[in-house]
Amino acid sequence: MTAIRAANVTVRYGHRTAVEDVSLTIPKGSVYSLIGRNGAGKSSLVRCLVGQLRPDRGSVQVLGEDVWHKRLSLMDRVGIVAEDPDAPPEMRVRDLAWFSSRIYSRWRQDAFNERVERFRIAQDVRFGDLSKGQKKQVTLALALSTSPELLILDDPTLGLDVVARKSLFEEVIAHMADYGITVLVTTHDLSAVEAVADRVGILNDGRLVLDEEVETLKARFRRIRFASQAVALAGATLVAASVRQWGSGTEAVVSNYDDLAFERFRESAKLGGAEVSPLSLEEIFIAVAGEAAGVQQ
Amino acid sequence: MSHALVIATRELRERSRLFLMCAAMALLPFLISLVPAAKNDRSMVIATTGGALAAIMAVGTAIALGTSTIGGDLAARRLSFYFAKPISPAALWSGKVMSALLTSAVCYAIIAVPSVLVTQQKWLQTWTDPGQLLALLAGIVVALFFTSHVLGTMVRSKSALIGIDFALAFGAGFALFFIIRPLLLASVDLLKGVLAALAAAVLLIVAIAPVWQLANGRTDVRRSHAALSRALWVSMAVLVVVAAAFMWWIVSVAPSDVTHVNDLEQAPGSNHFVLTGANKYRGDYQATFLVNADTGRYTRLDSPVWWNVRYSSDGRVAAWMRPYTMMPSHRLELHTRRLDDPNAKNVATGIRLTGFPMFTLSDDGARIAIADNAVVTVYEVATQRLLASVRLPFGRTDLRGLFFISPDIVRLTEYKSVRSDVPVRIYDLITSGKKIEQVGAMHAQMGHGAIAASQDGSRLLFRHANAIGDGRTGAFIAELPVQAVRPFAMAMLNDGRVAAMAKAGKGLRLHLLTRDGQPIREMELPVERAMITAQIGDDKLLINSSVGGARRQWDVLVVDLSRGVVERRIENVRGPMPTWHDPRLTRFEPDQKVAGVEGESSGEGRVVVIDLRTGGHSPLPRS
Numbered sequence: 078m079t080a081i082r083a084a085n086v087t088v089r090y091g092h093r094t095a096v097e098d099v100s101l102t103i104p105k106g107s108v109y110s111l112i113g114r115n116g117a118g119k120s121s122l123v124r125c126l127v128g129q130l131r132p133d134r135g136s137v138q139v140l141g142e143d144v145w146h147k148r149l150s151l152m153d154r155v156g157i158v159a160e161d162p163d164a165p166p167e168m169r170v171r172d173l174a175w176f177s178s179r180i181y182s183r184w185r186q187d188a189f190n191e192r193v194e195r196f197r198i199a200q201d202v203r204f205g206d207l208s209k210g211q212k213k214q215v216t217l218a219l220a221l222s223t224s225p226e227l228l229i230l231d232d233p234t235l236g237l238d239v240v241a242r243k244s245l246f247e248e249v250i251a252h253m254a255d256y257g258i259t260v261l262v263t264t265h266d267l268s269a270v271e272a273v274a275d276r277v278g279i280l281n282d283g284r285l286v287l288d289e290e291v292e293t294l295k296a297r298f299r300r301i302r303f304a305s306q307a308v309a310l311a312g313a314t315l316v317a318a319s320v321r322q323w324g325s326g327t328e329a330v331v332s333n334y335d336d337l338a339f340e341r342f343r344e345s346a347k348l349g350g351a352e353v354s355p356l357s358l359e360e361i362f363i364a365v366a367g368e369a370a371g372v373q374q
Numbered sequence: 375m376s377h378a379l380v381i382a383t384r385e386l387r388e389r390s391r392l393f394l395m396c397a398a399m400a401l402l403p404f405l406i407s408l409v410p411a412a413k414n415d416r417s418m419v420i421a422t423t424g425g426a427l428a429a430i431m432a433v434g435t436a437i438a439l440g441t442s443t444i445g446g447d448l449a450a451r452r453l454s455f456y457f458a459k460p461i462s463p464a465a466l467w468s469g470k471v472m473s474a475l476l477t478s479a480v481c482y483a484i485i486a487v488p489s490v491l492v493t494q495q496k497w498l499q500t501w502t503d504p505g506q507l508l509a510l511l512a513g514i515v516v517a518l519f520f521t522s523h524v525l526g527t528m529v530r531s532k533s534a535l536i537g538i539d540f541a542l543a544f545g546a547g548f549a550l551f552f553i554i555r556p557l558l559l560a561s562v563d564l565l566k567g568v569l570a571a572l573a574a575a576v577l578l579i580v581a582i583a584p585v586w587q588l589a590n591g592r593t594d595v596r597r598s599h600a601a602l603s604r605a606l607w608v609s610m611a612v613l614v615v616v617a618a619a620f621m622w623w624i625v626s627v628a629p630s631d632v633t634h635v636n637d638l639e640q641a642p643g644s645n646h647f648v649l650t651g652a653n654k655y656r657g658d659y660q661a662t663f664l665v666n667a668d669t670g671r672y673t674r675l676d677s678p679v680w681w682n683v684r685y686s687s688d689g690r691v692a693a694w695m696r697p698y699t700m701m702p703s704h705r706l707e708l709h710t711r712r713l714d715d716p717n718a719k720n721v722a723t724g725i726r727l728t729g730f731p732m733f734t735l736s737d738d739g740a741r742i743a744i745a746d747n748a749v750v751t752v753y754e755v756a757t758q759r760l761l762a763s764v765r766l767p768f769g770r771t772d773l774r775g776l777f778f779i780s781p782d783i784v785r786l787t788e789y790k791s792v793r794s795d796v797p798v799r800i801y802d803l804i805t806s807g808k809k810i811e812q813v814g815a816m817h818a819q820m821g822h823g824a825i826a827a828s829q830d831g832s833r834l835l836f837r838h839a840n841a842i843g844d845g846r847t848g849a850f851i852a853e854l855p856v857q858a859v860r861p862f863a864m865a866m867l868n869d870g871r872v873a874a875m876a877k878a879g880k881g882l883r884l885h886l887l888t889r890d891g892q893p894i895r896e897m898e899l900p901v902e903r904a905m906i907t908a909q910i911g912d913d914k915l916l917i918n919s920s921v922g923g924a925r926r927q928w929d930v931l932v933v934d935l936s937r938g939v940v941e942r943r944i945e946n947v948r949g950p951m952p953t954w955h956d957p958r959l960t961r962f963e964p965d966q967k968v969a970g971v972e973g974e975s976s977g978e979g980r981v982v983v984i985d986l987r988t989g990g991h992s993p994l995p996r997s
Contacts, residue, residue, distance in 0.1 A: 090596075124454075124593065124594075127457075127458060128457070128592075129454055129457045129458070129592050129594075130592065130594055130597075131590070131592070131597070149460050149461075151460075152459055152460040152461075155458075157454075157458040159454050159455075159458065161451055163451065163452045163453075163454045163455040163458075164452075165384075165388065165452065165455065167388040168384070168388070172387065176380060176384050179377075179380040180377060180459050180460060180461060181459070182460075
């Protein structure tokens with residue numbers, strides 16, 4: 078069963094293409110992290126996924142239904158934390174809860190009270206008077222209290238302090254996943270998401286350049302350092318995602334590492350001191366998205 | 375609680391500060407009434423300022439909320455707050471509308487109610503018919519709210535689409551104006567209904583289009599604008615098409631569809647007539663046609679024809695005035711058409727006038743004399759060449775009669791007021807000499823249509839004075855030995871003889887008199903009321919007679935003056951109407967066909983064609 082299935086989604090604003098031919102599938106119960114640089118098209122794609130923006134081409138199904146046409150019923154089952162806090166600034170936290178309680182069929186007031194209390198936010202404060210982080214926390218509390226089947230978090234850590242950020246990933250997202258709730262999160266906090274995400278997608282210039290399970294991804298990306306100048310990796314069937322000078326030697330990030338190929342490379346290049354190390358998600362992202370952007374620049 | 379009510383409640387809760395501000399404003403009328411200048415009538419000051427402030431606040435709130443209620447959320451990217459929730463576009467819009475209109479109403483009430491309670495009767499005196507005023511204010515508030523929303527959305531999107539919007543708005547307005555223009559010119563009651571329906575339809579469009587806007591534009595400000603524009607202009611296009619179809623149906627009435635004839639003017643010596651009338655299913659719209667009674671072929675004239683149509687005495691040319699401006703006005707242009715050429719077209723002559731012109735064609739239709747703004751101008755019709763233009767030696771409003779007695783001479787009659795024993799002056803405008811000179815004068819009792827003339831202008835009949843005078847000098851010739859039942863129950867025949875109908879028992883008696891007023895013959899007419907419409911040939915009269923009350927029955931009588939008998943009575947038919955703007959009696963030829971109206975006594979009539987030769991009548995042929 079899939080929670081989200083996007084097929085060939087393209088979004089244009091005038092002549093500018095924000096999202097180009099993106100297809101992705103997010104299985105139910107998984108945590109999917111969509112990452113990309115600023116302006117990569119994450120928010121546009123998320124807005125398509127929640128039925129707020131109609132793609133110029135392609136279609137999106139959420140929980141098995143077309144999200145553009147069935148938004149009304151689907152939004153009762155989907156919790157959303159928007160990138161920019163969008164609640165009316167004049168509304169008090171209590172009023173926001175009252176409003177949601179009248180709108181959602183599965184609203185849980187006790188869950189909301191408990192979470193807001195844990196965030197130490199008074200309910201009689203106007204939303205506009207809250208700090209950026211508190212606004213995120215209130216929005217998150219609102220989204221979680223609707224008993225969602227799918228939780229979509231668009232850059233939820235923006236403005237959160239380190240403790241809140243850690244709490245969000247370790248407690249909230251992991252907790253949701255434990256209960257079989259699908260989570261789609263876009264974030265720049267790659268180290269945190271690495272621990273909880275089952276699958277990751279990288280958007281670069283509107284294109285989904287990578288969509289893979291985190292473990293597989295990490296297994297096939299390796300950093301190889303060797304003392305000589307750049308030598309051909311292709312002979313050993315290793316594909317370099319990036320190659321750069323490293324001191325007097327060379328550092329390459331390969332995207333299809335396996336031990337056998339590496340040994341062949343070392344023998345063919347007659348390298349004695351080559352060393353291999355794993356990459357964090359952040360490093361993989363930089364290799365994939367950052368280097369691509371750097372080359373373009 | 376429905377989602378719309380939840381949204382409305384939420385928005386109203388937020389407006390507590392606005393309501394507090396209104397409460398403070400409610401004190402203003404009382405403070406103003408304390409200034410020394412207001413001491414004479416403090417109640418009136420409170421009622422006036424209270425009502426005005428309340429209305430201003432209600433209108434201002436409607437405009438402010440209209441521009442911001444969705445547009446503001448879109449621009450601030452806060453509309454996703456609603457779209458991330460299971461709220462339908464219709465619930466969102468109706469909730470926003472409810473809260474905005476309620477806010478306007480509450481603002482009005484907070485400011486107005488204290489003034490009403492304190493001033494009571496004075497309020498009712500100051501704001502006469504407050505119920506109607508409140509309904510008007512409510513209408514303005516609603517219209518402004520929806521219009522502001524549309525404009526607010528368009529302006530906030532900062533999209534080039536706004537140029538297309540304004541072009542389409544201009545186009546739609548222009549199209550609707552052109553669609554209703556026939557009604558504007560005709561000044562009919564139907565216009566009020568059409569305008570009300572159009573206003574309601576436009577209001578409905580601007581009230582409902584935002585639902586489409588929200589459903590399809592959702593959280594993107596430019597796509598929202600595009601969706602609104604699409605909904606708006608597609609609906610407006612449908613409205614324009616429907617309005618155009620309706621108006622086409624209204625104005626497409628044919629002469630044979632006319633059931634209520636307002637005017638029917640038969641050309642002398644020609645089968646053509648001008649018909650103005652309405653169809654019972656198409657409101658009070660009066661269509662006007664120039665019709666050939668023989669074939670039923672007709673040309674549609676813009677309705678109404680102003681100041682009626684004029685025919686040349688030979689029946690070959692018709693002339694009429696039309697406003698040449700977009701809106702109804704007294705800026706008029708002369709139009710002509712030849713009646714003796716089946717392929718002739720209506721000609722806009724380019725001769726333009728302002729005011730209330732009086733005009734007449736020469737007997738052969740070659741010339742036209744127009745009195746306009748105290749100047750009489752004679753043109754050659756075919757070329758529009760100006761032949762003479764002479765200032766009247768008196769005011770235009772005193773000019774009572776204008777007709778050609780020869781191609782070169784136009785005779786004018788002037789008197790100041792409609793009362794007894796007033797000086798009447800007669801002038802001749804000599805076209806070749808480009809001068810006007812007084813040729814005669816007399817004193818007589820005058821009234822509307824007081825003067826009738828022989829064809830050559832040598833004799834005048836003063837209807838109200840019951841006398842005959844010389845056509846050129848005005849010198850008294852004879853007093854008539856007969857007292858007609860009404861001034862218009864007498865006529866001067868083309869050769870100067872006089873026909874006058876006097877009361878005789880329950881009916882009328884027609885007296886035929888010589889040019890000098892001497893009795894020739896008399897005959898009984900078995901009718902209650904009668905009106906001489908025209909002469910047929912030299913010795914017959916066409917008379918419209920009637921019996922009965924409001925729904926009287928009309929009969930056409932053809933009277934043979936030489937034999938002194940009613941030659942023919944055509945029952946339940948009204949003949950053409952007499953010509954009021956030419957003092958000379960219209961002359962029909964004995965073998966001519968003329969138009970009439972049959973069956974008006976039943977409440978609705980139909981146009982028929984009377985064959986003067988046989989007296990038979992038949993429905994107007996459909997062309």
